[in-house]
Amino acid sequence: MKILLTGISGQVGWELQRSLMSLGNVIYMGRNQLDLSQPDTITTTIRDIKPDLxxxxxxxxxxxxxxxxIDLAMAINGVAPGIIAEEAKRLNAAIIHYSTDYVFDGNQNTPYRESDLTNPQNVYGKTKLVGEEAISSIGVNHIIFRTSWVYGLRGKNFLLTMQKLAREREEIKVVDDQIGSPTWSRMIAEITAQIVAKFQQNPSDFFSNKGGIYNLSPSGKTSWYGFAKAIFNDDFSNNERKLQRLIPITTQEYPTPASRPAFSLLDNQKLSDTFGLKIPEWDQALKLVLDS
Structure with missing residues (x-):
């Protein structure tokens, strides 16, 4: 199988390089090789490579x-996935794409299922939803994973930001009224690889039976403040840290240009049932990260 992997400098893309390498001939591409803001580049690259996935x-x-x-975010998140899907369909190839919990407005108080009404409240969420809809409407063989609060040991993310601030500040204030589930980038990559392996075993009708949108995030829930507490494990005595106090605050006390959903917990039951996967709790995954 020839696999084209984009975004290899990102958190998930970097992990996917390792997870997918045993599953076929993987062609790795970062922004320098494939700029998703340039439609002609996307078309030319895919037609040259002729990937299966x-x-x-x-x-x-x-x-x-x-x-x-807005225009740049829409070009990469909204327009590019549609072009990729069109080219994949032309080659009779398949696409696995990643989206976000921010396609929801956060007004629910029960975990969002894949079939729940979308209503993004910020530009990022709106552009990601446009990308989802483009892929779904083209009729290409596809899986879209919605994930949430992605973090890992490289790139820019909440875990690394908290660790950096703990070395610089005695006090950190963290929002405590936004609820979700932190998702380790390696978990995303490893679940993706397991599903690609299942696809290889039965490629003929895999997507007709199992294609579509899935929530890919851990079980359990927390707030950003709860996530930060778990990162530090209430231990502020570490010699590398200046941090003495972690203080919970409200979203209103920490205004940002983009609105965030107050509740964006994703129900992962469909993913678990369809593919027979056991998905860990978010805090179990975080412990593995911190121990490594």
Whole structure:
């Protein structure tokens, strides 16, 4: 199988390089090789490579910056996935794409299912939803994974930001009224690889039976403050840390250019049932990260 993997410098893309390498001939591409803001480049690249499967974690992920860079965010998150899907369909190839919990408005108080009404409240979420809809409407063989609060040991994410601030500040204030589930980038990559392996075993009708949208995030829930507490494990005595106090605050006390949903917990039952996967709790995954 020839697999085209985009966005290899991102958190998920970097992990996917390792997870997919045993499953076929993987062609790795970062922004320098494949700029998703340039439609002609996308078309030419895919037609040259002729992949059997395109795995597309590449995205514009600067949630606040997207509010002022609407056209760029839309080009990468909204327009590019549609072009990729069109080219994949033309080659009779398949696509695995990644989306976000921010396609929901956060007004629910029960975990969102894949079939629940979308209503994004920021530019990032709106552009990601446009990308989802483009892929779904084209009729290409596809899986779209919605994930949430992605973090890992590289790139820009909440875990690394908290660790950095703990070395610089005695006090950190963290929002405590937004609820979700932190998702380790390696978990995303490993679940993706398991599903690609299942596809290889039965490619003929795999997507007709199992294609579509899935929530890919851990079980359990927390707030950003709860996530931060778990990162530090209430231990502020570490010699590398200046941090003495972690203080919970409200969203109103920490205004940002982009609105965030107050509740964006994703129900992962469909993913678990369809593919026979056991998905860990978010805090179990975080412990593995911290122990490593």
């Amino acid at each position: 395109i795995v597309n974690p590449a995205a514009y992920t600067a949630v606040d910056k997207a509010e002022s860079e």
